[in-house]
Amino acid sequence: MYADHFSLENIPFGIASGVSHPEKSVVTRFENDVIFLAVLAKAGFLPELTQETRKTFSENTINAFAALPKSEHRAARSAIQKLLANFADDLPQHARVPMSDVNVHLPIFINNFTDFSCSRDHVLNASEAVFGKRELPPGFDHFPVGYTARASSIVVSGTGVRRPMGQFRDGHKVVFGGTKKLDYELEVACVIGKGSNLGEPVNIKNADDHIFGLVLLNDWSARDIQSLEMNPLGPLNGKSFATTISPWVITLDALAPFKAPQPPRNPKIEIATYLKDPEPNSTYDIELSASIGNATIADEICKSNFSNLYWTLRDLVAQQTANGCNLVTGDILATGTISGSIDESHGCLMEHAGRGGVEIKTETGGSIKKTWLEDGDTVRLTGIAGPGVGFGDCVGTILSHH
Amino acid sequence: MYADHFSLENIPFGIASGVSHPEKSVVTRFENDVIFLAVLAKAGFLPELTQETRKTFSENTINAFAALPKSEHRAARSAIQKLLANFADDLPQHARVPMSDVNVHLPIFINNFTDFSCSRDHVLNASEAVFGKRELPPGFDHFPVGYTARASSIVVSGTGVRRPMGQFRDGHKVVFGGTKKLDYELEVACVIGKGSNLGEPVNIKNADDHIFGLVLLNDWSARDIQSLEMNPLGPLNGKSFATTISPWVITLDALAPFKAPQPPRNPKIEIATYLKDPEPNSTYDIELSASIGNATIADEICKSNFSNLYWTLRDLVAQQTANGCNLVTGDILATGTISGSIDESHGCLMEHAGRGGVEIKTETGGSIKKTWLEDGDTVRLTGIAGPGVGFGDCVGTILSHH
Structure with missing residues (x-):
C-alpha cells in the first residue's frame, strides 16, 4: 500500500x-x-x-x-x-x-514533544463545541500557543491504542472509568535534527537547519478526561496515554518542490520580530486525510491541507526557542489538529460533536453518525505532497480498557 | 556547606x-x-x-x-x-x-518531566493573586492536577538562569521583551527508578517501587509570559526556559525514618479507588526553605514543609499512570509550589504580589519589598528531613537577557 x-x-x-x-x-x-x-x-x-x-x-x-x-x-x-x-x-x-x-x-528516540495549536479553524470550531462561541485564545494571533506533551507514550503506526481510564464528569458527579469521549486529532509534526543551546534562541530564518523532516501524528484525546483536568494547567491524562506517529520521516528536501505561502495573518496584529519570517514560501502544500473503519464502516471523514495552518513549522521552532529553551535531536514539534474551513475538513471528532457526530458510510451502503471512537475502530491518517512524495499512513485501532 | x-x-x-x-x-x-x-x-x-x-x-x-x-x-x-x-x-x-x-x-538523564499542583494553599493563594478570589481548579479535590513540563532545560544547581524573552501584556498592548515578572517556585520532585509498561497503571500500593529518590526543584516562572499563553493549554514558554534541581538524589530509604501522614482530605469528596492509599504514612516530614540574596540583601523568605501537600508522591505515580501512560527510568514527577497556610510559608513570589511583594532584610539592617526577581538575585532552596538527612541546596542566579 x-x-x-x-x-x-x-x-x-x-x-x-x-x-x-x-x-x-x-x-x-x-x-x-x-x-x-x-x-x-x-x-x-x-x-x-x-x-x-x-x-x-x-x-x-x-x-x-x-x-x-x-x-x-x-x-x-x-x-x-x-x-x-x-x-x-x-x-x-x-x-x-x-x-x-x-x-x-518508532524511527526516533523522542526526547521532548511539544504540541502546538496552529489551526485557526480548529481553534474556532473547538471553542464553539466547548463554549458555544467562536473565540480565539488570547495569545492565538500573537504566537503559536502550545503545551508540552508526553514523549514516553509516543508509538509507531500500527500499535493498538488502549482506551484510557480517567476521571470525568457524568452529569453532576465526577466518576472514574474508561473514557466515553475518545477522539483522534489529525496532525503533522517536525522532527528536530540539529539541536540548539540553552539560552540561545534560533533565528526564524535558520529554522529549517533544525528540522530534519516531517511525520503524520495522531494526538489521541479523551475529551471528558481532558475537560475536567485542563483548567488551568492544560491537558495531561486526557492525552498522555498514547500518541501515534507514522514510521517514515519525510525530509524537507523531498518536500521542497511543494513549498507554499502561509495564509495571510490578521492585519490588526503587529507580529513580533522573532516571528517575522523572511521566507515567502514558509509552508508546504500537503493533502491530508483521515478515515475511520471497522467491521461495518469504512469512510474518509476528513480532507484537509497542511498549508491551511495559521502558524508554520518554522514559527514553531522560533517560538519554542524564543525564551532560550533548547532543542534536542529527536524532539517533536507538532501542529495541533489541522482543520480547514468546511465541515468535511474537521480534523477531529469534537468539531462535529455539536451536530451529533460525523456521517460515515457503512459497508452496506447506508450511513451512521459517529460521535466518538468505539472499541475496534481504526483511524487512518494519510498525507501526500505530490506525485511520488507522500507519508504513507498513520494507523491505530482502539482496544477496550482492561 | x-x-x-x-x-x-x-x-x-x-x-x-x-x-x-x-x-x-x-x-x-x-x-x-x-x-x-x-x-x-x-x-x-x-x-x-x-x-x-x-x-x-x-x-x-x-x-x-x-x-x-x-x-x-x-x-x-x-x-x-x-x-x-x-x-x-x-x-x-x-x-x-x-x-x-x-x-x-545533573545526576539523571531526564526522559519526561511532569509538574503537578499538590499544594492546596499555593493554589488558593495563586487564585487570589491572579483572579482575586480563593478558588480551587475543578479537578483539585479529585486528583492531582498537573502538566507535562520541559525536560531538556532542566539544569543542575549552580547553573545560571538567563532571564527569558517572551510576549506579554503591557497595559493593553502585547509586547516582546525580557520578562518583568520572574519568579521562583519551591518544589520537590521524585526521580523514577523502575519504569512501567504502556497500558499498565501502577497500583498506588506499589508506587514506592518506582520512586528511586527525591530532589529539590526550582520551577522558574515568568508570570507575564505564562499569563498570556496559558489559556487554554497551560504554561509553555513561561516555564520551559529553565528548571533547576539539586544534585543529590535522596533515597526513600534515607527518608523512611521521617515518614508522616498526609493531611486530611476534603470529606465531601469520595476519592477514586486508584488514589486510595492503604499506607497511612504516605508522605515525609521535610522542612523546606527558600532565600533570596544579592550584593545588598540576603534573607530567608519562605519556610514550608513537604508534609503540607494535599497530594503525595505516591498519588502522583498513580495519577500519571492511571490512563496507561508509562513511566521511564529518569522521569521526574514534581509537586508544584509547596506553600503552607501562613504568609511566611508562601513558596513563590506571586503569592506575595497582591501585598506589594515579600519583605527582605538588607545587609545594612533595613528591609525592602521584593516583588519579582532581578538580575543578580540568587535563589537558594534547602530541605532537611532530620538529623543527618538533608538535600543540601538548589541554587540559581538570574542572568540578564541577551
Whole structure:
C-alpha cells in the first residue's frame, strides 16, 4: 500500500527489522520495499558518504543520522537516489526487502514533544463545541500557543491504542472509568535534527537547519478526561496515554518542490520580530486525510491541507526557542489538529460533536453518525505532497480498557 | 556547606567529575566529601554488590543504577554505610575527594518531566493573586492536577538562569521583551527508578517501587509570559526556559525514618479507588526553605514543609499512570509550589504580589519589598528531613537577557 508515496523523489528515513535483519537499523523506503542502508554501506555502496554518516545507519534509531549536518542528509539522499535509479536490481543480498517481510519501528528516540495549536479553524470550531462561541485564545494571533506533551507514550503506526481510564464528569458527579469521549486529532509534526543551546534562541530564518523532516501524528484525546483536568494547567491524562506517529520521516528536501505561502495573518496584529519570517514560501502544500473503519464502516471523514495552518513549522521552532529553551535531536514539534474551513475538513471528532457526530458510510451502503471512537475502530491518517512524495499512513485501532 | 545534611544515614546518589576524575561517574556524598563509587568497586570494595550493579557506577548518569531493583539500591546503600563507618580513612586513593575539588553534574538523564499542583494553599493563594478570589481548579479535590513540563532545560544547581524573552501584556498592548515578572517556585520532585509498561497503571500500593529518590526543584516562572499563553493549554514558554534541581538524589530509604501522614482530605469528596492509599504514612516530614540574596540583601523568605501537600508522591505515580501512560527510568514527577497556610510559608513570589511583594532584610539592617526577581538575585532552596538527612541546596542566579 502507498507504493506511489515512495518514489525516488521521496527517500524517507525510518527504522526496520525482519527475519534477515533481526537487529533494528536505519532504512529508507522505495515503492513497496525497504532498503537497509547499513547493508549498502558495508558492501561498499554509498562511497560518497563519510564513514561517520555510514556508521549512523547501524543505529536502532535515526537520531544519530538526524543530528548530522544538513549537507550529509542531502548527500545521503542523493547517493541513495542515484543508486536506486541505476542499480535497483543489483543491490547486495538482503539490502532490499519487501515491506511485507519487515517490521517498521518508532524511527526516533523522542526526547521532548511539544504540541502546538496552529489551526485557526480548529481553534474556532473547538471553542464553539466547548463554549458555544467562536473565540480565539488570547495569545492565538500573537504566537503559536502550545503545551508540552508526553514523549514516553509516543508509538509507531500500527500499535493498538488502549482506551484510557480517567476521571470525568457524568452529569453532576465526577466518576472514574474508561473514557466515553475518545477522539483522534489529525496532525503533522517536525522532527528536530540539529539541536540548539540553552539560552540561545534560533533565528526564524535558520529554522529549517533544525528540522530534519516531517511525520503524520495522531494526538489521541479523551475529551471528558481532558475537560475536567485542563483548567488551568492544560491537558495531561486526557492525552498522555498514547500518541501515534507514522514510521517514515519525510525530509524537507523531498518536500521542497511543494513549498507554499502561509495564509495571510490578521492585519490588526503587529507580529513580533522573532516571528517575522523572511521566507515567502514558509509552508508546504500537503493533502491530508483521515478515515475511520471497522467491521461495518469504512469512510474518509476528513480532507484537509497542511498549508491551511495559521502558524508554520518554522514559527514553531522560533517560538519554542524564543525564551532560550533548547532543542534536542529527536524532539517533536507538532501542529495541533489541522482543520480547514468546511465541515468535511474537521480534523477531529469534537468539531462535529455539536451536530451529533460525523456521517460515515457503512459497508452496506447506508450511513451512521459517529460521535466518538468505539472499541475496534481504526483511524487512518494519510498525507501526500505530490506525485511520488507522500507519508504513507498513520494507523491505530482502539482496544477496550482492561 | 551542608555537611550535616550528609551523614552516614543519608547516602544520596549523584554524578561528579574532577581533576582526579575527568570523566563523570556515580558518586555519593559523605559530609563535605564526594565518594567515587566506581573507584571503590574497581578496588574490590563493595564485594556484596553484583557485578551489574558495580558496572552502573561508571556511567555518566545514575539512570542505570536507578533502574536496578530496590533490593540492589538497598544493598548498595548499606554496603557504602558499612564501608564508611569502618574504613572511611582507609579508602583507595582518589576514592574520597573534597566537594571543593569536584564539579557536580545533573545526576539523571531526564526522559519526561511532569509538574503537578499538590499544594492546596499555593493554589488558593495563586487564585487570589491572579483572579482575586480563593478558588480551587475543578479537578483539585479529585486528583492531582498537573502538566507535562520541559525536560531538556532542566539544569543542575549552580547553573545560571538567563532571564527569558517572551510576549506579554503591557497595559493593553502585547509586547516582546525580557520578562518583568520572574519568579521562583519551591518544589520537590521524585526521580523514577523502575519504569512501567504502556497500558499498565501502577497500583498506588506499589508506587514506592518506582520512586528511586527525591530532589529539590526550582520551577522558574515568568508570570507575564505564562499569563498570556496559558489559556487554554497551560504554561509553555513561561516555564520551559529553565528548571533547576539539586544534585543529590535522596533515597526513600534515607527518608523512611521521617515518614508522616498526609493531611486530611476534603470529606465531601469520595476519592477514586486508584488514589486510595492503604499506607497511612504516605508522605515525609521535610522542612523546606527558600532565600533570596544579592550584593545588598540576603534573607530567608519562605519556610514550608513537604508534609503540607494535599497530594503525595505516591498519588502522583498513580495519577500519571492511571490512563496507561508509562513511566521511564529518569522521569521526574514534581509537586508544584509547596506553600503552607501562613504568609511566611508562601513558596513563590506571586503569592506575595497582591501585598506589594515579600519583605527582605538588607545587609545594612533595613528591609525592602521584593516583588519579582532581578538580575543578580540568587535563589537558594534547602530541605532537611532530620538529623543527618538533608538535600543540601538548589541554587540559581538570574542572568540578564541577551
